[in-house]
Amino acid sequence: MSQSPAPTTAKNAKSIGLTFRLLAFLAAHPTLILLGVLAILVLVAGNIRPSYLTVAGLRTTLLQAAPLGILAASQTILMLTGGIDLSVTMIATGAAYVTANQSPNGAAVAILFGILVGLVAGSANGVGVAVFRVNPLIMTLAMSGILLGLFTAWTQTILQGSTQVGGLIKTVSAGAFWDNRIPYSVVVWAVLSLLLIWLLRRMGWGRLLYATGDNEVAVRLAGVRVWQVRISAYALAGVLGALAGILLAGRTGAVDLQLASTFLLPSVAAAVIGGTSIFGGVGGYAGTILGALILSVLNSILTFLNVGQAIQQVVYGLIVLALAWGYAGLTRRG
Template identity: 35%
Template sequence: MADVKNTLVKFQSIIALLVLCIVLTIMSDKFFTMENGWNIARQISINVCISVGMTLVILTKGIDLSVGSILAFSGAVAAGLLKFGLEVPAFNTYIGFTVFGAILSGLIIGGTLGVFNGWMITRFKVPPFVATLAMLTIARGATMLWTGGFPITGLGDSFDFIGTGWFLGIPMPVWITAVVVAVAVIVTKKTQFGRHIYAIGGNESAARLSGININKVKIWVYAIAGILAAVGGIILTSRLDSAQPNAGMSYELDSIAAVVIGGTSLSGGRGSIMGTVQGALIIGVLNSGLVLLNVSPFWQQIIKGLVILVAVIMDRLNHPNED
């Protein structure tokens, strides 16, 4: 019985996903189609990118509430630099940006904000919840200032290809997400940095005594979370051909939901990248199914919240001795 229980716990996300797909296939003849499958894959690509970074953060027993705002600001910066360039009146200089330069700038912005989060948490011992909540507000305000409260549109076919193009019969966002997931799996499973992340989340005091530079690892983790939020922002901006000032609203909640549903413990030290991908798939399939069934958006929020709550309760029941 114990072996059966352990097997069910190990594969509970996959089982839940299969059951959900079967139920929705029965209830809607539009669900189990190739077109809907690709739609789900494109829709979850942004959440997967963000959630991979969130997984690393939560594995260290932290949290990042700022990823949605960092996504918005990074996407807006990339779009603004690509569309308008950068003027430096003091030197009477104008700097134009290629697609690559604009994307790189957006990634640098995301990484910089992530480093700032990590620095506040490690240097000044600000609780992650508070530090990233402050960054949520800062980055959202910066987005409004950068855009003037108006969308930045007309970004060109080359930039739009990132979010809307296809390569070898697969959407570009799916390719980008696959690369992010593959690199993250290798980092967490095969590198010393990955082992340090798990060690810090499992027992920070023991990790410090074993010689791990706790502060350095945490700063890197939040920097990666910021960069991956920027990746999501660039995909979203290119997909819409528009940088919206209010982009990424509540994306941090979907990200945390994917991580928790995928089996990563909020207590840190336990979880996996592939589990998070499964969690994001469950959310994507659930969202798609509810839309196809014409469920009210208000009920969709309630159902999603209940799913998150059930996932956390199951995690606590399966691991009752964790703090």
């Protein structure tokens, strides 16, 4: 460091200007920050366990990320309207149960029945929130309890029988193609993702989701029947939850009542990490995809470090808290 003072200052000023412009650029494109975080986490994971940076290692992460990403899609849709679905993992579990039960009748029938569970439970959430004006937290928490009770009883009675899912569902959920490189479930997730992003960005329905979360009164005064928007959002969230449940069932091959329960907090966390506001009106699914991937890599790292499931939940909880706090600060300033 033997440079004369003057050029150093000029150079510093220039680099400060550059840093500032870079920060402004990043603030305008938050997805780049998420991509950066994702890349760093992947490298950290690879550093801890070199075998992670292979096809097999990344495949494990993607297999984990697909159902999480789909569950987080439910949360993203609802959070955009200012809602949330705490019953989504119970809907997933219920749908998985019904699918397993119907598996002897063929995969198509089984999946159809599973989706029906999501549609019914999701619509019920929607009616509660939109028509009877129940707070979304309370409505979906109650729905979660009701579903848990129902399925606990039904597994002893009408849902007795198969708790295994059939071959096709297993292949789609856990299998991979192209020399075992790309899991089918990732393809399912990718198709759903494209569909969702298109729905949110290019459809009137998507516009209304954002608008409802931003100012429900304005939407109503514009002549929109807001209850229709809400019910359709909760119904779709239920269907997505069901699909995620079927994928989870296929991954393990068998169902139980704890099948999806550990995914609840991460499903909210993925959407929050992706930049969707809990208060509605702001966000999108592209960010949520990155959020789900980041959480899945983080999950792998924690597993490599021999951190148990309990600590992982603590980590997810802290992430949600930190981000929610950050958003609250932003809103206050704005």
